[in-house]
Amino acid sequence: MTETPDALRLVALRDLPAVQPGDDLAALTRAAAAAQGLVLSGGVLVVAQKIVSKAEGRIVRLADVEPSAQARRIAAANDKDPRHVEVVLRETARVVRHARGIWIAETRHGFVCANAGVDLSNAPDADTAVLLPLDPDASARRLRDDLLAAGAGPLAVIVSDTFGRPWREGLVDVALGSAGLAPLADWRGRPDLAGRPLEVTAMALVDQLAAAAGLLMGKDAGRPAVWIEGLWPAGDGSVRQLLRDRSGDLFR
Amino acid sequence: MTETPDALRLVALRDLPAVQPGDDLAALTRAAAAAQGLVLSGGVLVVAQKIVSKAEGRIVRLADVEPSAQARRIAAANDKDPRHVEVVLRETARVVRHARGIWIAETRHGFVCANAGVDLSNAPDADTAVLLPLDPDASARRLRDDLLAAGAGPLAVIVSDTFGRPWREGLVDVALGSAGLAPLADWRGRPDLAGRPLEVTAMALVDQLAAAAGLLMGKDAGRPAVWIEGLWPAGDGSVRQLLRDRSGDLFR
Numbered sequence: 071m072t073e074t075p076d077a078l079r080l081v082a083l084r085d086l087p088a089v090q091p092g093d094d095l096a097a098l099t100r101a102a103a104a105a106q107g108l109v110l111s112g113g114v115l116v117v118a119q120k121i122v123s124k125a126e127g128r129i130v131r132l133a134d135v136e137p138s139a140q141a142r143r144i145a146a147a148n149d150k151d152p153r154h155v156e157v158v159l160r161e162t163a164r165v166v167r168h169a170r171g172i173w174i175a176e177t178r179h180g181f182v183c184a185n186a187g188v189d190l191s192n193a194p195d196a197d198t199a200v201l202l203p204l205d206p207d208a209s210a211r212r213l214r215d216d217l218l219a220a221g222a223g224p225l226a227v228i229v230s231d232t233f234g235r236p237w238r239e240g241l242v243d244v245a246l247g248s249a250g251l252a253p254l255a256d257w258r259g260r261p262d263l264a265g266r267p268l269e270v271t272a273m274a275l276v277d278q279l280a281a282a283a284g285l286l287m288g289k290d291a292g293r294p295a296v297w298i299e300g301l302w303p304a305g306d307g308s309v310r311q312l313l314r315d316r317s318g319d320l321f322r
Numbered sequence: 323m324t325e326t327p328d329a330l331r332l333v334a335l336r337d338l339p340a341v342q343p344g345d346d347l348a349a350l351t352r353a354a355a356a357a358q359g360l361v362l363s364g365g366v367l368v369v370a371q372k373i374v375s376k377a378e379g380r381i382v383r384l385a386d387v388e389p390s391a392q393a394r395r396i397a398a399a400n401d402k403d404p405r406h407v408e409v410v411l412r413e414t415a416r417v418v419r420h421a422r423g424i425w426i427a428e429t430r431h432g433f434v435c436a437n438a439g440v441d442l443s444n445a446p447d448a449d450t451a452v453l454l455p456l457d458p459d460a461s462a463r464r465l466r467d468d469l470l471a472a473g474a475g476p477l478a479v480i481v482s483d484t485f486g487r488p489w490r491e492g493l494v495d496v497a498l499g500s501a502g503l504a505p506l507a508d509w510r511g512r513p514d515l516a517g518r519p520l521e522v523t524a525m526a527l528v529d530q531l532a533a534a535a536g537l538l539m540g541k542d543a544g545r546p547a548v549w550i551e552g553l554w555p556a557g558d559g560s561v562r563q564l565l566r567d568r569s570g571d572l573f574r
């Protein structure tokens with residue numbers, strides 16, 4: 071298990087160029103890190119979903135989208151672009167709630183989020199929509215493998231996105247995919263300071279790391295990659311371990 | 323609004339003594355910070371709810387608790403200590419779900435969490451339960467005021483706790499109370515990099531800070547206070563702003 075650190079340093083990668091389809095994210099992040107004297111070793115690189123999706127070409131030109139009758143109906147009722155609604159419908163595996171023009175959906179990956187993760191803002195131009203990566207764990211693993219192959223030291227990679235949530239206002243960054251660390255830090259059964267077994271269940275380590283990195287990813291700052299050092303990642307696994315079985319979810 | 327930082331440093335306060343009722347948290351955290359060369363200025367001090375509750379005497383001796391008939395019934399059905407169940411019932415404003423011995427409740431503050439925030443593990447001895455502070459915002463403000471009065475520089479204080487959540491497995495740290503910064507970082511209407519208004523709603527800044535600090539508060543490490551520097555807190559407000567109005571919660 072990843073050891074609890076005494077201190078952490080988080081640094082946003084500056085001057086990362088706007089990412090285009092086909093771009094080599096490992097080369098771009100390595101170059102940006104090197105330019106500011108960062109060595110990508112012994113830490114966690116958190117990259118925003120948006121640049122991963124762009125590099126992977128998960129971009130839809132709205133001009134190429136033919137809205138269905140359902141999309142046109144929903145768009146008309148909510149003052150939306152029917153092509154945008156169509157893209158959201160295609161990314162939706164299950165509608166959780168739909169009211170006041172807000173569309174909360176479960177994606178094919180099992181993530182519950184607004185607009186099924188489809189993003190219009192910050193897209194390369196106003197006529198495109200950016201979709202979630204098809205397999206964010208695989209995206210994280212590919213970036214990590216490429217960085218390791220290029221000489222980076224031990225590191226983990228997290229692909230993060232900004233989600234709303236039940237009960238609490240305000241968005242938080244969470245992990246969509248990870249590679250090179252165990253997503254859950256499981257304290258169950260370990261002794262507490264008084265020697266009794268801890269009752270706390272597993273901590274969502276990758277989500278805490280995504281949230282921490284999110285502090286440096288201000289939405290107007292264009293800083294979609296953050297290096298976290300001081301924490302030596304251990305273990306491995308998939309963010310899908312964090313998807314709660316619906317029947318066992320007592321929190322709703 | 324708090325500006326997005328380029329870099330952050332997080333340092334756990336080492337050698338904080340076990341907190342007792344009546345202890346002066348400002349004095350204890352100042353001394354611990356000074357001992358490791360930290361100046362509490364220009365940053366955010368995140369303290370775990372548990373030490374705040376202990377300092378405030380929010381501790382119940384189970385020997386003093388007379389379980390109600392309801393508590394005895396629930397305890398018998400779930401193999402629990404009826405005195406513990408009684409304490410949880412007293413802290414519960416509304417039961418959200420109750421199954422398999424897990425009790426998800428809304429507290430009087432409006433927080434939704436397991437056992438209404440009552441904690442047995444890590445309590446001073448096995449025969450006590452630690453309750454949430456009566457008013458965590460006030461707790462944060464008192465600690466901040468005491469630190470400022472003792473000469474600390476500009477800083478914010480967050481009282482954090484570890485919560486489960488819907489949809490996703492794994493616990494995350496969230497803010498229960500804060501003082502000295504605006505809990506939400508509201509990007510709505512600001513231009514994105516392409517000049518279009520951002521559609522993203524407000525970021526839950528205090529929760530992202532709590533989650534970041536939580537990375538250093540390993541459950542077996544006894545590190546209930548973390549100093550975050552590199553972010554100059556701005557604004558003010560209450561964590562109650564993060565409590566979603568139930569009727570408007572589309573995420574459940």
